[in-house]
Amino acid sequence: MRRLAARRNNDLSFDDSNTSIKLENGSSASFSINGALSSDEQKLYQNINKTKLSFYDLPPQGEITLEEFEKWAIDRLKILQEIQSCISRNKQIKEIATIIKPQLQKLLPTTSATPDAFLERKKDYYSHYILRLCFCRTKELRESFVRSETLLFKIRFNMLTTTDQTKFVQSLNLPLLQFISDEEKAQLGPQLYQTASPILQFQLNLNDEQQRKAFFARERYIKLPFENVIELVGNRQVFIKDGFAYLAQFQQLNLLASEFSNNISESLIKTFQYIPRLNEDDRLLPILTHLSSGYAVTDFDQNDGQYGDNSDNEINAESVWSPDIMKHYPLSVKYLMEGLKRNHHLRYNGRQQLSLFLKGIGLSADESLKFFAKAFTEGGNMTMEKFNKEYRYNFRHNYGLEGNRINYKPWDCRTILSKPRPGRGDYHGCPFRDWSHEKLTSELQKMNMTPSQISSVLDSCTKGEYTTANTKVFEFTHDFNGSDPDINDQTLIAHPNLYFERSRQLEKKKKEVEAKIKGTM
Amino acid sequence: MSSTKNNGPSPADMEYYYRQLYPFTDIFHWLNHSNGEATKDMTHREFAMAFRSGAYKRYNSYNSIAEFKSQIEKANPDRFEIGAIYNKPPRERDSILKSEMRALEKELVFDIDMDDYDSYRTCCTGAMVCSKCWKFITMAMMIMNITLTQDFGFKDFIWVFSGRRGAHCWISDKRARQMNDLQRRNILDYVNVVRDRSNEKRLNLMRPYHPHLLRSLDLLKPYFANVILLEQDPWANDENAFKTLLTGLHDKNLVEACRKYWTENPYRSSSQKWTDIDTLAAKEMKNTKRHAEYILKLKECKEDIILQTLYPKLDIEVTKQTIHLLKAPFCIHPATGNVCVPIIKGFEPEQAPKLLQLQQEMTENNDNVKETSLQKFIDHFETFVNQMIEHNEIEPSKKREYDDLLK
Numbered sequence: 001m002r003r004l005a006a007r008r009n010n011d012l013s014f015d016d017s018n019t020s021i022k023l024e025n026g027s028s029a030s031f032s033i034n035g036a037l038s039s040d041e042q043k044l045y046q047n048i049n050k051t052k053l054s055f056y057d058l059p060p061q062g063e064i065t066l067e068e069f070e071k072w073a074i075d076r077l078k079i080l081q082e083i084q085s086c087i088s089r090n091k092q093i094k095e096i097a098t099i100i101k102p103q104l105q106k107l108l109p110t111t112s113a114t115p116d117a118f119l120e121r122k123k124d125y126y127s128h129y130i131l132r133l134c135f136c137r138t139k140e141l142r143e144s145f146v147r148s149e150t151l152l153f154k155i156r157f158n159m160l161t162t163t164d165q166t167k168f169v170q171s172l173n174l175p176l177l178q179f180i181s182d183e184e185k186a187q188l189g190p191q192l193y194q195t196a197s198p199i200l201q202f203q204l205n206l207n208d209e210q211q212r213k214a215f216f217a218r219e220r221y222i223k224l225p226f227e228n229v230i231e232l233v234g235n236r237q238v239f240i241k242d243g244f245a246y247l248a249q250f251q252q253l254n255l256l257a258s259e260f261s262n263n264i265s266e267s268l269i270k271t272f273q274y275i276p277r278l279n280e281d282d283r284l285l286p287i288l289t290h291l292s293s294g295y296a297v298t299d300f301d302q303n304d305g306q307y308g309d310n311s312d313n314e315i316n317a318e319s320v321w322s323p324d325i326m327k328h329y330p331l332s333v334k335y336l337m338e339g340l341k342r343n344h345h346l347r348y349n350g351r352q353q354l355s356l357f358l359k360g361i362g363l364s365a366d367e368s369l370k371f372f373a374k375a376f377t378e379g380g381n382m383t384m385e386k387f388n389k390e391y392r393y394n395f396r397h398n399y400g401l402e403g404n405r406i407n408y409k410p411w412d413c414r415t416i417l418s419k420p421r422p423g424r425g426d427y428h429g430c431p432f433r434d435w436s437h438e439k440l441t442s443e444l445q446k447m448n449m450t451p452s453q454i455s456s457v458l459d460s461c462t463k464g465e466y467t468t469a470n471t472k473v474f475e476f477t478h479d480f481n482g483s484d485p486d487i488n489d490q491t492l493i494a495h496p497n498l499y500f501e502r503s504r505q506l507e508k509k510k511k512e513v514e515a516k517i518k519g520t521m
Numbered sequence: 522m523s524s525t526k527n528n529g530p531s532p533a534d535m536e537y538y539y540r541q542l543y544p545f546t547d548i549f550h551w552l553n554h555s556n557g558e559a560t561k562d563m564t565h566r567e568f569a570m571a572f573r574s575g576a577y578k579r580y581n582s583y584n585s586i587a588e589f590k591s592q593i594e595k596a597n598p599d600r601f602e603i604g605a606i607y608n609k610p611p612r613e614r615d616s617i618l619k620s621e622m623r624a625l626e627k628e629l630v631f632d633i634d635m636d637d638y639d640s641y642r643t644c645c646t647g648a649m650v651c652s653k654c655w656k657f658i659t660m661a662m663m664i665m666n667i668t669l670t671q672d673f674g675f676k677d678f679i680w681v682f683s684g685r686r687g688a689h690c691w692i693s694d695k696r697a698r699q700m701n702d703l704q705r706r707n708i709l710d711y712v713n714v715v716r717d718r719s720n721e722k723r724l725n726l727m728r729p730y731h732p733h734l735l736r737s738l739d740l741l742k743p744y745f746a747n748v749i750l751l752e753q754d755p756w757a758n759d760e761n762a763f764k765t766l767l768t769g770l771h772d773k774n775l776v777e778a779c780r781k782y783w784t785e786n787p788y789r790s791s792s793q794k795w796t797d798i799d800t801l802a803a804k805e806m807k808n809t810k811r812h813a814e815y816i817l818k819l820k821e822c823k824e825d826i827i828l829q830t831l832y833p834k835l836d837i838e839v840t841k842q843t844i845h846l847l848k849a850p851f852c853i854h855p856a857t858g859n860v861c862v863p864i865i866k867g868f869e870p871e872q873a874p875k876l877l878q879l880q881q882e883m884t885e886n887n888d889n890v891k892e893t894s895l896q897k898f899i900d901h902f903e904t905f906v907n908q909m910i911e912h913n914e915i916e917p918s919k920k921r922e923y924d925d926l927l928k
Contacts, residue, residue: 194729194730194731197729226673227696227700227704230704231703233707233710234708235710236711236734239732241674242671242672242674
């Protein structure tokens with residue numbers, strides 16, 4: 001294990017000023033044993049751990065390895081990106097919570113009992129602070145980071161038990177939480193109830209008037225300048241009088257969230273100002289730059305080699321042309337197939353993108369050769385002999401049967417976006433980035449999408465959120481009825497093969513459900 | 522000579538106005554938040570000038586009353602607009618990095634334009650305005666005044682006639698001036714209830730109404746019968762009734778019944794139609810068992826319609842951003858020649874002095890501004906500015922109390 005401090009006599013630590021980073025020269029730092037925590041660290045994370053959630057107002061302590069540095073940052077980034085993509089697809093917080101909970105369990109759990117809890121807290125702390133470094137550089141990055149972190153905070157707060165929530169709020173010692181007296185509450189009773197009633201009904205599902213009245217009678221109110229809960233002002237979810245907003249206790253998460261996001265915004269600006277003073281060059285900066293430069297992460301790469309389940313041999317040289325299979329292709333693949341059909345040829349990048357995609361859905365090496373041989377020669381411009389001489393090696397190479405014998409993976413969206421942009425006669429690339437809005441619109445119309453759906457997709461394209469655009473297309477063209485998270489996986493699609501697999505699975509499940517219904521009738 | 526065509530003032534008229542009549546001192550004190558020395562509130566304030574050629578010159582700023590007057594006089598714009606207070610004097614903008622220019626403060630502003638009432642306005646169209654349709658604006662100002670005072674606790678705001686058919690509200694309270702864009706947006710969302718201006722969709726507001734909406738409804742209800750049903754009578758036009766009245770109802774069968782009845786009996790007046798709905802609803806109700814619920818739903822729809830017609834319709838762009846510019850009070854509207862005067866009690870557009878008329882009055886009174894019809898508006902503005910400055914000066918102690926609450 002490479003230790004940070006081992007390579008240089010520098011100790012990377014986050015100092016007390018909360019955001020700055022100081023590098024101490026000299027070897028005064030005491031090294032802890034691998035994986036263990038120093039007593040200072042223990043104390044920090046223990047304090048934090050009492051409340052299971054934090055405002056990250058104390059900087060992390062102790063050492064981590066470069067591997068941990070990158071791994072932890074990526075794990076958190078995956079979650080933030082998922083949240084980001086949900087936000088741009090206009091998901092409600094409840095839906096987002098359902099979507100990211102499984103990932104949260106896997107990547108940033110906060111559930112284990114001690115002593116693992118220390119490490120979990122450490123990872124949470126470090127990953128948050130590392131990403132602060134990544135996302136402090138521009139206003140856009142800062143805003144998007146604050147938005148996602150705040151939403152993550154809200155989701156985690158809601159996952160706590162009521163006792164833990166109360167503990168957490170008390171631990172913050174926020175002085176502006178001043179409760180109004182019973183007299184004042186009685187005086188403003190009608191207005192306060194009038195404001196709260198629809199929120200109790202629609203957010204807390206208290207459909208019975210008596211229930212709502214009982215809830216209201218128990219509820220305590222906080223009085224504060226309306227600026228502090230400005231978003232609740234905009235939604236008319238608080239009663240306002242003489243410049244003060246009256247916030248019901250059950251709404252205080254909004255207040256905490258706005259406090260949380262203000263803190264982080266301020267800290268990010270400080271971090272940004274401190275970065276030039278960070279006497280750091282070749283170790284961390286490349287990682288930071290890499291992470292902040294639109295690094296798209298996908299879990300789909302984790303399966304090696306075979307992606308699709310082809311046990312029933314449904315995927316073969318013939319079937320990949322069939323409408324039954326074609327309808328599950330994402331737009332980029334449809335376009336490659338179209339180009340292949342028209343020209344009986346694809347240039348190098350197009351060949352790679354398509355053949356590796358097909359490999360990913362379960363097309364075997366033999367079937368792949370059969371497929372491309374037929375596609376290339378049936379136009380009459382190419383003989384079998386020429387195909388074998390010039391292209392056979394290429395396709396076999398992709399399956400690891402030639403040369404270095406590397407088992408190449410299908411390209412994910414990030415790889416596709418990193419290749420040279422398509423020129424005339426090229427069919428590779430990403431339709432959401434490379435096509436004109438006119439062409440994209442007409443193609444999406446063919447898929448029976450409504451004008452408002454299309455404009456929402458184009459909107460994401462304009463913002464450069466190509467995977468979000470693709471995910472939107474998936475959602476608009478596939479029904480989501482089941483609440484079963486297995487069927488109704490709504491995470492971001494950042495891999496063409498994921499699009500295919502999800503589309504096919506959804507169809508299979510639907511058929512099963514239909515069969516069941518028929519069976520019972 | 523195109524100016525004679527639309528009755529607007531000539532460049533010479535404008536020059537005369539700036540030289541003789543425009544109350545530069547009052548405007549300066551207003552934006553300076555003090556009667557004394559020029560503060561950053563004034564010297565870092567952006568002014569933009571609009572010329573009849575269509576040219577628009579942004580990022581001007583002035584250090585003194587004399588400079589303010591002489592520069593405007595010299596440039597002689599058609600009108601000029603007021604923007605934000607920046608961290609640096611806006612006129613030095615070219616010599617500093619763009620990223621270093623930051624808007625710090627500006628009055629919170631609202632803009633109400635008659636255009637947005639066109640679905641319900643029958644007395645006039647387009648740029649025309651009369652005392653009948655001005656009532657829309659008067660009611661909007663009434664609702665806004667109560668909301669700004671009672672809800673947000675603002676004290677120092679003034680309404681200014683836009684020169685043709687609208688009104689601008691300038692709120693000078695320190696707390697309002699210091700709002701960031703997010704806060705402005707949310708204040709706007711709070712007061713902006715009727716968002717869809719085509720009025721072809723049901724408002725469908727949540728029940729019970731937020732206290733602000735309930736109060737607004739109570740205030741507007743008494744005017745609805747007179748102003749909408751009798752005076753404007755917008756739904757005598759059957760097409761318009763289908764498009765903007767029936768769309769507000771909740772029950773499809775009721776909508777169809779009304780449509781059928783009004784097609785067979787065309788040109789029934791708005792108040793007849795308003796009662797027709799109840800009559801036809803009584804018949805529809807027989808098809809359902811839940812009478813109480815049906816009646817309640819219908820009542821709610823009618824309440825929504827009252828808000829839809831009379832509740833203030835705001836131009837959102839003006840309010841949203843700190844840096845947004847808005848025409849200064851007392852400018853001349855280039856097309857009408859009206860002075861954009863502060864709105865006093867009982868104001869109607871035809872009471873706004875016209876530049877041509879003011880010139881005549883000046884000639885008759887030996888160039889004494891005090892004798893012109895402009896003076897009472899200047900007096901009103903001065904009273905407002907002095908009061909605002911007084912509040913601004915006693916503010917520190919108040920402010921501490923407020924800061925204590927914040928922190």
